[in-house]
Amino acid sequence: MTCETPFMMLDQDCLEEIFKLLRPGHGLRPLSLTSKWMRSRCKRILFERSFGHAHNIYKPDRLPSPSIWPYIRSLVLRGCFDTLAETDMDDPHADIMRRTEDVLSSALPSMPRLSSILLEDSVGSGVPWPILAIMLSAPQLRGFVLRSRLFRRDQPPPSNPSLHLAPLVSFSYTPYDLRPHPRSCSSEKRVLAILLSRLCKSLESLAIPSESAPFRLLNRWDWPRLRELSIEGHASRVLESRDPLVSVLSTMPHLRVLTLKLAYLPKQDLRAIWPQDEDRASLPWPELESLTISWAYPGDRIYDHLPASLRHLCLRNWPRSHSHYVRRLECLRTGVSWIGRMLMASDVLCILQRCRRVALERLDVEYKVDARDLELLRFIPTAFPNLRVLQVHRNRALHDFSPIPVEEITDLASALPHLRVLRLYLDPKHLVQNAYGGEPKVPAIEYMPVIQATISAVTRKAGPSLEYLCLLIWIGPSARWNVYRLERDADGRVEARYDRDETIDKVAGYDNNNDD
Numbered sequence: 001m002t003c004e005t006p007f008m009m010l011d012q013d014c015l016e017e018i019f020k021l022l023r024p025g026h027g028l029r030p031l032s033l034t035s036k037w038m039r040s041r042c043k044r045i046l047f048e049r050s051f052g053h054a055h056n057i058y059k060p061d062r063l064p065s066p067s068i069w070p071y072i073r074s075l076v077l078r079g080c081f082d083t084l085a086e087t088d089m090d091d092p093h094a095d096i097m098r099r100t101e102d103v104l105s106s107a108l109p110s111m112p113r114l115s116s117i118l119l120e121d122s123v124g125s126g127v128p129w130p131i132l133a134i135m136l137s138a139p140q141l142r143g144f145v146l147r148s149r150l151f152r153r154d155q156p157p158p159s160n161p162s163l164h165l166a167p168l169v170s171f172s173y174t175p176y177d178l179r180p181h182p183r184s185c186s187s188e189k190r191v192l193a194i195l196l197s198r199l200c201k202s203l204e205s206l207a208i209p210s211e212s213a214p215f216r217l218l219n220r221w222d223w224p225r226l227r228e229l230s231i232e233g234h235a236s237r238v239l240e241s242r243d244p245l246v247s248v249l250s251t252m253p254h255l256r257v258l259t260l261k262l263a264y265l266p267k268q269d270l271r272a273i274w275p276q277d278e279d280r281a282s283l284p285w286p287e288l289e290s291l292t293i294s295w296a297y298p299g300d301r302i303y304d305h306l307p308a309s310l311r312h313l314c315l316r317n318w319p320r321s322h323s324h325y326v327r328r329l330e331c332l333r334t335g336v337s338w339i340g341r342m343l344m345a346s347d348v349l350c351i352l353q354r355c356r357r358v359a360l361e362r363l364d365v366e367y368k369v370d371a372r373d374l375e376l377l378r379f380i381p382t383a384f385p386n387l388r389v390l391q392v393h394r395n396r397a398l399h400d401f402s403p404i405p406v407e408e409i410t411d412l413a414s415a416l417p418h419l420r421v422l423r424l425y426l427d428p429k430h431l432v433q434n435a436y437g438g439e440p441k442v443p444a445i446e447y448m449p450v451i452q453a454t455i456s457a458v459t460r461k462a463g464p465s466l467e468y469l470c471l472l473i474w475i476g477p478s479a480r481w482n483v484y485r486l487e488r489d490a491d492g493r494v495e496a497r498y499d500r501d502e503t504i505d506k507v508a509g510y511d512n513n514n515d516d
Helices: 012-025 028-032 036-046 066-071 096-110 129-136 186-199 236-240 321-326 328-334 345-353 373-383 406-410 429-436 444-461 504-508
Strands: 049-053 074-078 116-120 143-147 170-173 205-209 228-234 257-263 290-293 312-315 362-368 389-395 421-425 468-475 478-488 494-498
Touching (some): 036 066, 066 096, 096 129, 129 186, 170 186, 186 205, 228 236, 321 389, 345 362, 345 373, 362 373, 373 389, 373 406, 406 444
Parallel strands (some): 170 205, 205 228, 228 257, 257 290, 362 389, 389 421, 421 468
Antiparallel strands (some): 478 494
């Protein structure tokens, strides 16, 4: 009996499930090299996500080999596209744009399983309109992700575009958050409006930057299938809009996930999602399950009308308060101001008191300490006893060197009987000021006992369901999440073991490497 025989007894569906388990640990490629039979069975999974280069894409070896095109489901293109103004030194008379269009027009239809395209351009130069139109018109395409600028500022927008776009289910345009000014332009806003007006009927998931979002047009289009919406960036465009967000997003009746990551400048007035003077009987999203808000207006009517379907509430800063400190030099270089408007503990408490009739399973709060800090921590388990995941970012004032109440904070581990994941940020930012040239008020090493005390207290108080403790740890000038798996012996004693397994991100429900 050969080593292949056991595999040969399985059908292709079973084999592919095994291959999917092997791929994250880089075990699929070695297996595929064991024999021709095995490689032929692995191809659909091995090559379903393939990579190419946008720059000089018309040249050989810039796209994946044509021999694997039938297996590609997700195509990732990195780099920036060439334009008509650029020339190929080997062929000065070449029409680069035309050749680029020809290559894409030929390659994409030859990838029958292609369902998504991801464009990553760290330079942020933008995508020429003809190329964008070709990609979005591939009939088999269902998802499009762009991590760059949507449109080149040096090109005029299309005047009367004739488009036959694929019925995309997902469209995500998330440019770099610290991109320099101008963060958008009139051409990009027009292109995005054109695309959304044609995609609104089919989209189920949409992510767009606030600087380019057509707020005045969104409620003129019907969004019958939209389930997830994410808007992030400066809040200025929201403030310029005549209508509040509850009206702007009112034609999305089946919305289940709403993420609003908007940064207010220090002197900007906060605006409610649902103001007191907005005449509306109910929330336009009766199926809402997850709500993330990066600013919170305590008088917002939305907190009195949250639907019973809501399971996840996030009241946070954007970007996170600790990332303001970590990325300060980058902010200075790009000229982008990301000074957030953090809620006080008393504000969060007032908001949560209005939400207590909702059976939350996930709660994420970020606030600055005030006199009601401990009252807030005691209120959470009494109001939301069904929490499975809890994240608390507790920030102190810059010159607040008072002891961190570890015992009171870690009482959350025992007060919530169904809690599986507890994530804590205890704000040691003033301990690492030497990373930016200043002398630290307290040596950073003195913070480590606080971390150890937190771990010890959680293991001592952990309820029967608690599986993971995640702590934000400062390493020099940067911060990272350390994940500890709670293990119980036969006598019920709990021990916290540092877990290096990257798949913990999926278990805990957070991306520990990208918590902005």
